[in-house]
Structures are given as C-alpha cells and as structure tokens.
Amino acid sequence: MPAPIAGRRTRRPRAGWLGWLFAAPAVIMYATFVLRPLSLTVQYSLYDWNGIGPSRWVGLDNYRRLLTDSELFSSILHAFELILFFSLIPVLLGLFVAATIRGIAQSRLATVARTVLFLPQVIPLVAAGIMWSWLLSSTGVVNEVLSAVGLGGLTRAWLGDLGTALPAVGVIGAWVLVGLCTLLLLAGMSKIDPGLYEAARLDGAGPVREFFSITLPSLRQEIGVCVTVTVIAALASFDIVYIATQGGPGNATMVPGLEIYYLAFSEREIGMASALAVALVVLVLACVLPLQRLTRDGSR
C-alpha cells in the first residue's frame, strides 16, 4: 500500500496538471482494456444474456445462484483448497530449505541452485501442465518411484482419480512455486545481521530456537510477499488446470477461472460467468489486502 513520502514535498519539480500528459498513454490503455471491461463485468453480472439475443435484467439472481448451486460454489472451495498446495506448502518448505541452506548460501552449489530452482518460473505454465500430466499418469515417473520404494499399492492415474485429482493439480502448482519462495526467503535471510546468529549460538541456542527467534521474525516482509503472490496464483489458477484436467474428472478440479471460461465461451451464460468473475476479483482482494499489513514497509 502506498504511504505518503514525508518531507520531500518542498522542492518538487513543478509540472502541474500538464504532467498528466505523461501518464495519459498508460491511463488510456489501462482504462480501455482493464477498467472498462471490469465495470462491464459488474454490469453483465446483473443480466441473463446468452451473448447473442436480448438480455434480461435479473438483479442479484446470478449471485444467489452462485451461493446455492453446489457445482459453482464448489469451484470456489476448490480454489481455497489449492491455496494449501500453492501457498502453504511452498512457503513452509521454502522456509525450511532456506533456513537449512543459509550456511552454504555463498557456495558454488547454491549458485547453481539459484538457476535451477528458477526454471519452473521461466517456462509457460502450460508446459508445466503437460510435463506433469505425463509424470502423474498411470505409467509415469511418480508411480515408478512409488513402486520402487515399495509403495506399489498406492499407484494410480493421479489426475484421473476423483479423490486425488485436486491434490495432484496442487502438486503441480507447488512445484512451480517452491523454487521462487525458497529463493525469495533466502534473499531475505541474507539481509539478517549474522551477528544475531553468533550471539544466539553463544547463548547456546540450537538451530530450531534460532529459526523461531531470529529468522522467522526478520522475514515478515518476504513471507508476506510469498503468501501474496502464491495466494493470487492459487485463486486465479487457470493454465495448469486447463491443460492437466480440464476441470475433471467430473468437477473434481473445477476452479473459478476455468468455470468462467466454460460458462462464457461454451455454455453461453454471460451473466453467470460475469457474476463468478466479480466474486473471484472480490475474493482475491479480500485475501490479499489484509496480507499487505505484513509487508508494509513505508517505501511506497
């Protein structure tokens, strides 16, 4: 959140209202291709419209259906379940790994790791989806590994099984995000004064104590950033699910983003799609804005 910058206002370069000319191209593009469609989404959500014929005013009916139709509502629940995988696992695992490798952060291995762990961030999510659909298939590597360690009884087509499809999609997201979280947290740890750790060691603190008394409190901002980025990725997930499961089997992995796509472009229920879109935008804001308290540092 922006914080006013105090004490710098005395000698600002004066351009006055003409300065808006500089902002004009950005404002025009943003208004035309983001703000206008956004307000239209709100408007459409109040109508029943198939995209071609006349539309009919229905007030809040679409929203009512959103809350009562179990299929629609479950897509929202699925998005929240994905937060466990997209946010909680990457952040916890990232914290654990970063804390463990803090001591070797300057080594050559860590330099290589920096490149390797970033690979999932660089490739299109679609490609991650394709890779993992193959890994998680009935003859994939995941099952091969399970059989090799004597857990052959667990093998299955992970993305095709009603009970495991959603967690399997979650694992793909966790794979994409865990490297980013680890590196962000590690970068944050490198800013902590090493003297603090020295002092803790001299006082006889072990690694666990060190972690909870020094590392965790100092990383508030970085943790906030990781959680924000990953929660948005979970709630707004589309690419991975579209490629890996198309929302199936049944509706086991249907998420709001995909449901909006189907409603708008196959089922031609523009009003319902828009109501879900509005709900998604509001949900993301409701989850993300409170998190900003964590990261607020007054610099912007």
Place this chain on the structure above:
Amino acid sequence: MITNRREAWTGRLLLGLLMAVTVVPFVSLFVTALHPKGTYPSGLSWPDDPQWGNFADAFRAASMGELLLSSSLIVLGVVPAALVFGTMAGFAFGHLRVPGHRIGFLVFLLGLTLPFEGIITPLYYQVRDMGLLNSRWAIILPLIGLFMPFSVVWMRAHFVTMPDDLSEAARIDGAGTWQLFWRVHVPLAMPALSSLGILLFLWTWNHFLLAIVLVDDPAKRTMAGALGAFQGQWGTDIPLLCAGALLILVPTLAVFLIFQRRFVAALLQGSIKG
C-alpha cells in the same frame, strides 16, 4: 558465521534433493520425446533406439517457424509500448508528482491483484466490436493494458528514489519537462527498465488465456497458446507431444540462460514489488 559441518551437509543434501525434484520433469519430458511415436513409454526409461527425428516432426506438425514469428511479433508489439507507457506514467506519479498522483497510483496498484479471468468475458465482446478478433492485435492491445499496473508500479518505485536536486539542476540549465524526462531520467532508469523488459517479455511469451479466447488460429497466438492447441491435436501421441513441448520451451530457456543473472534479479525484485 558459526556453522558446523553436519548442518552444512544437511543443507547440501536438501538443496540437491530440491534441485532433483525441479529437474526430473524436464528430464522425463526429454527422454519421453525420444521414444517411438505413438508408444506409451514408462517413466524414465532411455529408449533402445532414440528417435531424434521426433523433434523435426514436432517442429513441422506445430509449424514452429510460424509460431516463433508470431510470438516474436506479439512481443514486439507489447513490450516496447508497455515499457514506454509505464515509464512515462511512473515518471509522472513518482517524480513530477502531478496533482492527484496518489489516487491515480492507487488505481493502478489495485490492478496488480486483478485476475485476468475477471475481465475476459467483456474483453471478448469489446475486442470483437473493435473488429480485432483473430488478429494479433487482439492479444497485443489488451496485454499492454493488463501490464500497465505492474509497469507503472515498478517504474514509479524507481522514480521516487531519484533526488529532486537532479531535476532542479537540469531545469536551471533550461531543460523542459520532456527533455528532463528523455535526456536525464530515462538514461538513469536503464537498470530498472531492462529488468522490467525481461519480465514483460517472459509474461507475454508465456501468456495463455487471451490467446485461447481471442484468437482461434494457433499460428497467430503466443507460444504458450499454441502449445495448448498442439496438446489438443496431438494429445494422444505422447512422444510427439513431449517433443513439441520441449521445442516450445527452448526459446525461453535459451533467453533465460543467457540473461540468467538479470533474470533472477528481476524475478526476485518483481515479486517483491508485485
């Protein structure tokens, strides 16, 4: 720093494990791509007779040449414009501090959290009414708009750190606002601009949703969008699909490995500021 040996080794082991988990999917993709077409190879087995020809076939099946051109055109349409517009607005909000700059900036800042799915439905009708459906402009123009929040926030963060004295000095020398921006501030903003450029390139190249909704012809889509179509068409031929997916990964991976340092720095800063 006091670190004992056992801790250092646990660290190395854990890091190695995490790297292995990151890399295995890529290896699996590669190995699978070398199996004979139409087979269902199991796991990580190396084929008896590696079919290097699969890559050539996938290249042809996906008309990769056309795709590369299409994605490059889209990147050329999006990235320079987004950089210029974002920089100018960042300058207006962060340095000139035009009247009402706080409100203006806040409106952009809120846009950072906006999921693209939130506006895709009306965007479809809007682009259709503009007569741009199924052309590359259908991806280029909305993407510029959608990248504005991040670009503006990013560049503003750079411009608020620039000392006012610098502009004072330039003004005393008789520079107008445009000259001040173009001659003094843009050259100084180069590091921030190049990081932003890298991120925008990556996000454009990998963009999926707009491509599948607004453009039917895969040859006019982004790389990621085309990959989606490729999966639909060749989804049953696993080795060919894997070869195609790998080919589509190559350009981004190459760019990543060449500009590694800048990339990692940009992505880390990018998520901090985003």
